[in-house]
Amino acid sequence: MTSSEDVLHxxxxxxxxxxxxxxxxxxxxxxxxxxxxxxLLRHSGMSRGxxxxxxTRLSDADLVAxxxxxxDNRPRTTYSITKKGRQALTEYKHTMxxxxxxxxx
Amino acid sequence: MASTQLESExxxxxxxxxxxxxxxxxxxxxxxxxxxxxxxxFGPISLPLLVPLWQPxxxxxxEPRAGYVEFSPSRRHRxxxxxxxxxxxGLGTFVLxxxxxxxxxxxxxxxxxxxxxxxPALLLxxxxxxxxxxxxxxxxxxxTFVLICAGITTIxxxxxxxxxxxxxxxIVLAAGVLLLxxxxxxxxGLAQ
Numbered sequence: 001m002t003s004s005e006d007v008l009h010x011x012x013x014x015x016x017x018x019x020x021x022x023x024x025x026x027x028x029x030x031x032x033x034x035x036x037x038x039x040l041l042r043h044s045g046m047s048r049g050x051x052x053x054x055x056t057r058l059s060d061a062d063l064v065a066x067x068x069x070x071x072d073n074r075p076r077t078t079y080s081i082t083k084k085g086r087q088a089l090t091e092y093k094h095t096m097x098x099x100x101x102x103x104x105x
Numbered sequence: 106m107a108s109t110q111l112e113s114e115x116x117x118x119x120x121x122x123x124x125x126x127x128x129x130x131x132x133x134x135x136x137x138x139x140x141x142x143x144x145x146x147f148g149p150i151s152l153p154l155l156v157p158l159w160q161p162x163x164x165x166x167x168e169p170r171a172g173y174v175e176f177s178p179s180r181r182h183r184x185x186x187x188x189x190x191x192x193x194x195g196l197g198t199f200v201l202x203x204x205x206x207x208x209x210x211x212x213x214x215x216x217x218x219x220x221x222x223x224x225p226a227l228l229l230x231x232x233x234x235x236x237x238x239x240x241x242x243x244x245x246x247x248x249t250f251v252l253i254c255a256g257i258t259t260i261x262x263x264x265x266x267x268x269x270x271x272x273x274x275x276i277v278l279a280a281g282v283l284l285l286x287x288x289x290x291x292x293x294g295l296a297q
Contacts, residue, residue, distance in 0.1 A: 031112035032174060038295055039172025043115065072164075076173060 010099060016061055017092045021046055021054045026081065029064060030089055034080040055079060063088055116176060117241035122167050123284025125240065128155055129248070130278025133229065137270030140225070148225075149199060166285075170292035184239070191235040198228045226256030226269040248277050 017023055024044055028035065041051055058064040063085035067078045081089070135151035176184075202224055209221045230252030236245040255269030 027111060028115065031109055031115065031177065033177050034175045036173040038170070039174045042172055042292075042295055043118070071173075074169075078173065 010102065011095045013095055013099070014088060014092050016057065016063070017088060019054075021050060022058055025051070025054055025058065025079075026063065026085065026089055029079060029081040030086060032080075034067075034078045036076050036078045040079065058085070112177065112180060113241065115174070116180060119171075119174065120240040120242050121284070122171060122288040123281045123286075124159075124163060124167055125236075125242075126244075126248075126277055126281030126284055128159065128162075128281075129236070130274050130276075130281050131155060133252075133270050133274030133277055135274075136225070136229070137267045137272075137274055140265070140270060141267035167288075170289065170295055172295075187239055191232075191239060194235065195232065198231070202228055220260055222264065222266045223256040223258075223260035223269070225266045226252045226259060226273060229270070229273075230256060244280070248273070248280075251276055 017026060021044070024046075025040060028040060028043060037051070037055075040055075041048060044051060046054070055064060055066070059066045059079075062082055065080050065082050067080070069076050069078070132151045132155055135154075136148040139145060139148040139151075175181075205221055205224060230249045233245045233249030233252065237243060237249075252269070252273045255273050258264070259266065259269045
């Protein structure tokens with residue numbers, strides 16, 4: 001049984017990033033320069049509505065930058081990860097590594 | 106930024122729609138047809154004719170369904186470098202093929218004529234290896250196998266160089282059409 005002191009040593013996980021759908025989207029964006037809605041939709045396997053909601057939450061938190069343009073008279077919405085988003089993802093990676101390393105084998 | 110498996114998989118997915126197969130099939134058919142009508146000089150112009158069409162076709166047919174993506178600067182740099190190496194190898198191969206053709210014209214004892222007839226298919230088949238390196242699409246190894254078999258068959262039965270290119274071109278083109286059809290069908294809900 002763990003003592004209360006042990007509980008304090010488990011770092012807090014960023015709940016905004018920890019959500020599976022948002023984590024997936026950030027994982028894509030951190031290895032790409034930018035991608036549009038359709039590309040992310042295709043690879044994430046999410047519904048349009050769900051993805052739209054998740055991207056809005058990420059952009060509201062300034063983790064993702066949104067750019068709306070027109071290409072050949074068709075609207076295009078592209079996303080790219082911000083510097084804050086990269087830092088947050090790096091911190092999340094360290095946090096999760098620390099937590100998982102503390103698990104017994 | 107070092108490449109990750111995720112980035113590599115996303116980059117590989119960029120080439121899964123079948124458009125590249127379609128273009129390669131058309132190029133092989135153009136080269137084979139040029140050889141068939143003994144207009145050899147028109148074979149090499151297939152590349153400068155098709156390359157400018159790539160971007161418009163991709164933008165019109167593929168991007169609305171596959172989406173738009175910009176890969177990382179390091180990935181783009183690696184791609185450009187690899188492409189330059191492939192183009193240089195292609196140019197070197199073309200020069201070699203022309204030299205051998207000239208040698209055969211001057212002295213048939215230097216290189217057997219039937220071997221030279223199979224050379225275009227063999228050399229273009231080797232190009233398939235480079236396409237696999239560039240795009241991570243293993244199916245281009247199958248196209249390489251088809252071209253090499255066609256080239257060897259040409260040498261064995263003492264046929265002309267046009268037939269293996271036309272037959273291989275039709276196979277690659279058909280594969281491209283099948284892949285594109287599947288891509289369009291799977292993208293029905295995604296198209297903008």
